[in-house]
Amino acid sequence: MAFTPIDTSALDAGAASTSSVTQRNTDPNAMQDRFLKLLVAQLQNQDPMNPMDNAQMTTQMAQINTVTGLQQLNQTVQSMSQQFAGMQQLAGVSLIGHAVLADGDSLTTSGGQAQGLFDLAQAATDAKVEIVTPGGNVVGTVPLGALDGGRHAFTWDASSYDGDLSALRYRVVASNGKTNVQATPLTQQTVLATGSGDKGLMLTLGNGATVAYSDIHGVV
Numbered sequence: 001m002a003f004t005p006i007d008t009s010a011l012d013a014g015a016a017s018t019s020s021v022t023q024r025n026t027d028p029n030a031m032q033d034r035f036l037k038l039l040v041a042q043l044q045n046q047d048p049m050n051p052m053d054n055a056q057m058t059t060q061m062a063q064i065n066t067v068t069g070l071q072q073l074n075q076t077v078q079s080m081s082q083q084f085a086g087m088q089q090l091a092g093v094s095l096i097g098h099a100v101l102a103d104g105d106s107l108t109t110s111g112g113q114a115q116g117l118f119d120l121a122q123a124a125t126d127a128k129v130e131i132v133t134p135g136g137n138v139v140g141t142v143p144l145g146a147l148d149g150g151r152h153a154f155t156w157d158a159s160s161y162d163g164d165l166s167a168l169r170y171r172v173v174a175s176n177g178k179t180n181v182q183a184t185p186l187t188q189q190t191v192l193a194t195g196s197g198d199k200g201l202m203l204t205l206g207n208g209a210t211v212a213y214s215d216i217h218g219v220v
Contacts, residue, residue, distance in 0.1 A: 092194035092201045092213060099220040100203070102211050104187025105169040107131075112159035118172045119217070121182040122149040127174035129154050134167055147174070151186075188220055 107114040114131065127147045131140035139161060142154045158165055172183035189205035196202065201213035 092191075092203060095191045095203065095219065096194065097190065099188050099190050100205070101186045101188055101217040101220060102205060102209070102215065103184065103217075104189070104207070104209070105171065105185040106187045106207065107156075107165070107168055107170060108188050109158060109165045112157065114156045114158040114165060114168065115153065116156075116170050117151060117153050117186040117188070119151050119184040119186065120147055120149045120172075120174060121184075123147065123176060124149075124174035124181040125176050127152075127172065127181070127183075129156070130171050130173060131156055131158075132169050132171060133163070134169070139163075139168070186217055 101117060105116075107116050109115075116129065118129075120127070124147050127144040129142040129144065130138050131142070132138050140156050140158070142156050144152070144154060156170075158168075161168075170185060172185060174181040174183050187207070189207050189209070191203050192206055193204040194201060195204070195210075197210075197212070199212035199214065202210050203213055203216065204210050
């Protein structure tokens with residue numbers, strides 16, 4: 001006899017609410033129970049002259065086992081995702097009041113000294129830091145010479161600068177021979193608050209910026 005795929009949609013008719021229908025459709029035990037009832041009904045009403053063979057029964061059993069396994073795996077992944085989100089929230093709360101490194105070109109100033117950090121994508125034969133005003137005017141330079149790839153710190157003597165230090169920014173100019181080397185400036189900011197967003201855990205920093213936890217380069 002011709003094999004007819006099992007259709008369980010009719011079993012969901014007349015459900016009391018959308019939520020109850022969704023629960024029955026996604027619960028592995030309920031799906032398996034419906035499948036067994038349909039399989040028994042199919043066996044009872046099969047053509048005695050052309051009964052279902054073992055291969056057909058095995059195929060149907062394999063199908064329901066596969067669907068059930070996928071549903072259980074999906075539920076497990078969702079549970080792990082929720083647990084991970086909770087752990088991230090706890091990690092974020094523990095960062096409140098601590099300084100972190102995020103993308104940014106602002107300086108940390110104290111006692112007439114201005115400091116900053118940056119990441120070099122690769123080794124550079126020559127590197128320097130330029131201190132600039134909001135308008136782009138260079139007011140100071142810190143020569144650093146040859147540097148390896150990775151994170152580096154610098155200090156600039158700002159005691160002779162009579163302007164607003166908090167408004168100053170910096171940029172890194174690095175090269176390897178005639179090839180420019182990419183540098184990522186980093187700003188040190190205190191975490192004021194945490195929350196959730198499209199990118200998961202979000203941190204509100206002392207400069208007013210909100211960044212994703214995954215974009216934090218380090219904790220000072």
